[in-house]
Amino acid sequence: MNISEPHQAIINDLQQKYPDKVLDVKEHAGATVIVRVNRDVVHDVLETLYNDHHFIYLLQVFGTDRFTSENRFEVIYHIFSLRDQVRIFVKTWLEEDNLVLPTTTDLWKAANWQEREVYDMFGVQFTGHPDLRRMFMPEDFEYYPLRKEFPPLGIPGSIQLPSTTPDTEED
Amino acid sequence: MATDTEFLSRANPTFFKKHQKAYVKSLEDKHTTVEVVSDDPLETKMVLNMGPQHPATHGVLRVLLELDGERIVRNKLDIGYLHRGVEKIAENKTYQEFMPYTDRFDYLSPYSNNVAYCLAVEKIAGIEVPDRALYLRMIGSELARISSHLLWLGTMVMDAGAVSFFIWTFREREKIYSIFDNFAGHRFTVSHSRIGGVASDMSPTAVQMIKDFLDFFKKELERWRSILDRNRIFVDRNMDIGQIDADEAIRVGLTGPALRAAGIPYDIRRVAPYGKYSEMDFEVITRLEGDNLARYYCRMEEMHESVRIIEQCLAKMEKGPIRADNAKKAYPSKDEVYYSMEGMIHDFMMTDTGVCPPEGAECYHSVEAPKGELGFFIQSDGTGHAWRLAIKSPSFANLQGLEYILDGEMVADTVVLIGGMDPVMGDSDK
Amino acid sequence: MLEEYLPILVLVSVAIIVALVFLLLSIFLGPKRPNKWKLSPYESGMDPIGQARERYSVSFYMIAMEFIVFDLEVVFLYPWAVRFTQLGWGTFAAMMIFLVILLIGLIYTFKKGTLDWDAKPLNKPFKS
Amino acid sequence: MGLESALGEGFLTTKLDAVVNWSRANAVWPMPMGLACCAIEMMAFAGPKYDASRFGSEVMRFSPRQSDLMIVAGWCTYKMSHAIRRVWDQMPDPKWCVAMGACASTGGMHRSYGVVQGCDNFLPVDAYISGCPPRPDSLLNALIKIQDKIKKEHTVLLDK
Numbered sequence: 001m002n003i004s005e006p007h008q009a010i011i012n013d014l015q016q017k018y019p020d021k022v023l024d025v026k027e028h029a030g031a032t033v034i035v036r037v038n039r040d041v042v043h044d045v046l047e048t049l050y051n052d053h054h055f056i057y058l059l060q061v062f063g064t065d066r067f068t069s070e071n072r073f074e075v076i077y078h079i080f081s082l083r084d085q086v087r088i089f090v091k092t093w094l095e096e097d098n099l100v101l102p103t104t105t106d107l108w109k110a111a112n113w114q115e116r117e118v119y120d121m122f123g124v125q126f127t128g129h130p131d132l133r134r135m136f137m138p139e140d141f142e143y144y145p146l147r148k149e150f151p152p153l154g155i156p157g158s159i160q161l162p163s164t165t166p167d168t169e170e171d
Numbered sequence: 172m173a174t175d176t177e178f179l180s181r182a183n184p185t186f187f188k189k190h191q192k193a194y195v196k197s198l199e200d201k202h203t204t205v206e207v208v209s210d211d212p213l214e215t216k217m218v219l220n221m222g223p224q225h226p227a228t229h230g231v232l233r234v235l236l237e238l239d240g241e242r243i244v245r246n247k248l249d250i251g252y253l254h255r256g257v258e259k260i261a262e263n264k265t266y267q268e269f270m271p272y273t274d275r276f277d278y279l280s281p282y283s284n285n286v287a288y289c290l291a292v293e294k295i296a297g298i299e300v301p302d303r304a305l306y307l308r309m310i311g312s313e314l315a316r317i318s319s320h321l322l323w324l325g326t327m328v329m330d331a332g333a334v335s336f337f338i339w340t341f342r343e344r345e346k347i348y349s350i351f352d353n354f355a356g357h358r359f360t361v362s363h364s365r366i367g368g369v370a371s372d373m374s375p376t377a378v379q380m381i382k383d384f385l386d387f388f389k390k391e392l393e394r395w396r397s398i399l400d401r402n403r404i405f406v407d408r409n410m411d412i413g414q415i416d417a418d419e420a421i422r423v424g425l426t427g428p429a430l431r432a433a434g435i436p437y438d439i440r441r442v443a444p445y446g447k448y449s450e451m452d453f454e455v456i457t458r459l460e461g462d463n464l465a466r467y468y469c470r471m472e473e474m475h476e477s478v479r480i481i482e483q484c485l486a487k488m489e490k491g492p493i494r495a496d497n498a499k500k501a502y503p504s505k506d507e508v509y510y511s512m513e514g515m516i517h518d519f520m521m522t523d524t525g526v527c528p529p530e531g532a533e534c535y536h537s538v539e540a541p542k543g544e545l546g547f548f549i550q551s552d553g554t555g556h557a558w559r560l561a562i563k564s565p566s567f568a569n570l571q572g573l574e575y576i577l578d579g580e581m582v583a584d585t586v587v588l589i590g591g592m593d594p595v596m597g598d599s600d601k
Numbered sequence: 602m603l604e605e606y607l608p609i610l611v612l613v614s615v616a617i618i619v620a621l622v623f624l625l626l627s628i629f630l631g632p633k634r635p636n637k638w639k640l641s642p643y644e645s646g647m648d649p650i651g652q653a654r655e656r657y658s659v660s661f662y663m664i665a666m667e668f669i670v671f672d673l674e675v676v677f678l679y680p681w682a683v684r685f686t687q688l689g690w691g692t693f694a695a696m697m698i699f700l701v702i703l704l705i706g707l708i709y710t711f712k713k714g715t716l717d718w719d720a721k722p723l724n725k726p727f728k729s
Numbered sequence: 730m731g732l733e734s735a736l737g738e739g740f741l742t743t744k745l746d747a748v749v750n751w752s753r754a755n756a757v758w759p760m761p762m763g764l765a766c767c768a769i770e771m772m773a774f775a776g777p778k779y780d781a782s783r784f785g786s787e788v789m790r791f792s793p794r795q796s797d798l799m800i801v802a803g804w805c806t807y808k809m810s811h812a813i814r815r816v817w818d819q820m821p822d823p824k825w826c827v828a829m830g831a832c833a834s835t836g837g838m839h840r841s842y843g844v845v846q847g848c849d850n851f852l853p854v855d856a857y858i859s860g861c862p863p864r865p866d867s868l869l870n871a872l873i874k875i876q877d878k879i880k881k882e883h884t885v886l887l888d889k
Contacts, residue, residue, distance in 0.1 A: 026533065028295065028532050028533060028534045029294050029295070029297070029534055031294075031443070031534075031535075031536075032533065032534050032535045034533055056421050056422065057421050057424070057437075058424060059424070059426075059544065059546070059563055059568070060546075060548075060561065060563040062548065062561040064550060064558075064559045064561075065559075076548070076561075078535070078546075078548070078563065082421070082435070082437070085442060087443075087535075089533075089535070089548075108422055108424065109422045109423045109424070109571075109575065110422065110423055110424025110568065110571060112571065113567065113570075113571045121258075130201075130202075131197045131200070131201070133193055133194070133197060134190075134251075135250070135251060136250070136251030136254035136600060136601070136808075136843075137251060137254065137808070137843070138187040138189075138190035138251075138807075138808050139187070139189040139190035139193050140187055140188070140189045140190055145256055145259060145842055145843075146256075146258060146259055148262075150259075150842070151842075152256075152259050152260065152262075152263050152840070152841060152842065153840060153841065153842060154841065154842025154843070155842070158842075159807040159808070160186070160807075161807065161810055161845065161850060161851050162186065162810055162811045162813075162814035162815070162851050163814075164814070164851055164852075164853075166636040166637055166638045166639070166818045178650060178651075181650050181651035182648070182650040182651075183648065184648045185648050186648075186811040187808070187811065191647075191648065195650065217655060217657045217658070218650045218651065220644055220645065220647055220649075220650060221645065222644060222645025222646050222647045222812065223645065223646050223647070223809060223812045224645045224646040224762065224791075224812055224813075224816050225645045225791070226791040230763075230764070230765075230768070231764055231809055231812075233647070238657075238658075239658065240657075240658035240660045240661075241658075241660075251806075251808055252764075252806060252808050252809040252812070253764060253765060253803070253804070253806060253809065254806055254808070254843045255804055255806060255839040255841050255843045255844045256841040256842050256843045256844075257839075257841075259841055259842070260839070260840075260841050271838060272838065274766075275765065275766055275838075278765060278766035278769055279769065281766075322769070322772075337776075338776065338777050341772065341773065341776035341777055341778075342776075342777050342778070344773070344776075345773065345776070345777070345778045348773070358770070358773075358862075358864065359766075359769065359862075360766060360861065360862060596764075596765075597765050597766065630745075630749055630885050631821075631822070631823070632822045632823060633822070634822050636818060638815055638818035638819060639818055639819055639820075639821075641819070643792060643793060643794065643816075643819050645812075645816075646811075646812025646813070646815050646816050647812060647815070
């Protein structure tokens, strides 16, 4: 667990501000530091990182389906601080029955499309998002493809194909 | 003012009704600061659809523009026309099997995608790569950067009107393709990297071809720059449009040359050097204006830097193994497989289960692809298949920046702005 | 006396006949299979929003009118410009009067602002 | 004997179909439905080295109204299939379609929920090209096959 010095400073600062909310810190190969925080404090953690530690560059927001019975989904924010060149991943676990998270588009404009992608792939609702629509799939698609129970070859008939006889009146 | 649901009433979609209605609705309630001057009832808004099948959108990108005369009042991008769920496929493939998919992300520079994916897997599995393989990978990814910037140059200048550039840049790209053909097997989707090293070594003829290409390309690049850099038409066409300052560029999430043109020297080869980039001396090209012309200069000078890097690599590269010989982590070399029993078993084991990173390990590694920072976040569950592979794609971020930049521009400039952002739909649609 | 003009007549008629043949040939030879989507407007693969004849900004119309006026001015200039050395000062003065009148027209349209497209005040989102 | 001998030197008589099909075959204007990596190979096919204008398909028209041969280059997703079908319907009638690359022909390596497994699910395809991406010379080979097919096309009178 050799967390580099600037990372450790930030983690200590977070642990002071949110005493029991920073649940665990993981590290791999000396570069990737992942901080897991409780779900109802994630927006404030991101806000402190944004204001105090100059994490103004949001690179990606993505989700994971852990496929466990409790707190099944994960949303990970990948942010980078330009001032002290530090890259941190802030992770939260979400229950399957209330997949709701406050949006971070008020902090970073970049979060707009990233959150729409997480909504499209996992079904996580972001409250306060300017226009939460599906990012890639058409709106008429009712499933969330990156969930583990969705078959990789898709569900036949979930999206309609164009009709090959142009003259017949479509419905 | 035009009533709010005016476009929605005009749009009568015949397929994907919910999607198209929601898309047009989102255009209407998008807040815009471009203030429309004339409020007389005669002045109705025109909705222009730069649809998925369009010569200037560099792939299948749909832009819905609300125009007031020639000025764009609001625009909305719709992507996903090339979405094939590659992250879902990654969960069912072993690490080495997923390698050919990485060529099809940013299909203008497939070599650097391979290198990015291999570095990420090697980082999570903890594999050492011999020096010669690192040099070969750097030469390949810099050549891919030149070929990607060449296609950007050819299509952007052709969109701005000069068709001859497309022919010149493609002539140079064909040379790069023949170089890749010689040392990596195929014209551009090469899948040349392996986990733990590189698939095949570079023959002296390939080295000679690269040297000839570099000598001619340097002079050719100078000639192109002398034509374009102070060309009245090109400069007037690109100056002061799509202007974005550094602070806004960061918040919108731009990456790569588009971000460096706004004045932020964020280049992964300097921020988190990988391979042998820490020993190379090259500058990170940044401009301050942040408009389309600055992005043009950034990319042109980056081609010079790539040429310098390749020359230094060729000088420093010496004989040596091209793949880690640790049988558990990398493919054994072919003659070992044919002539020894263990080699054949290792080869079979590598193909069957492949590299197995530690259970529960999560790791991120990113590479400076020509379009920006291409990163892979891998979560592994101990088996040969990745549990989750998240791709941070540069064109996805740049396209979001494009939506911010297009507001308030003239409709004729959208073509050059899309060219300036250089999006690749295979990369952004994952 | 009209014989000298016979070749011109032959030339013009052959030209017209050849042009018509190429145009009308496809009516007989080309396959005709109209269908609903072939006749609908091309909207780069998507459904068109609104009809093709929507009302659009008046600045286009102003530019078109501008062009016609000054194009006709050039047409009137041609016959004079070809022979103006032999035509003497009288026609020169007349032509100058004609040009001055149109110059006043041009200055008027400049002041009205029909020519500069980005005359509209523009507060781009990043400047505000 | 025949009409030709009566007309003397330098005259050639042929069927109307042969003339019409010959002229159509040697001016096949491609409609580049460039979707993914095959589109880059299609650009190289139209580029200087593998010059497509030697075979009469110089003009890469992006509007369906002026093109005869639609080259579907790249994997077609369900979302894009409607746009491809709409552009195909809007092309004037003697039209042909080439599925370029494994992804257009059979969905290729992308066996996933988003990709239509082969664009012949919704398009009448005349020529399939294997390869991922196929080299430009195999695209030229497909073009020549399409030209042969046009030359042996049915008679013009049936088109009424």
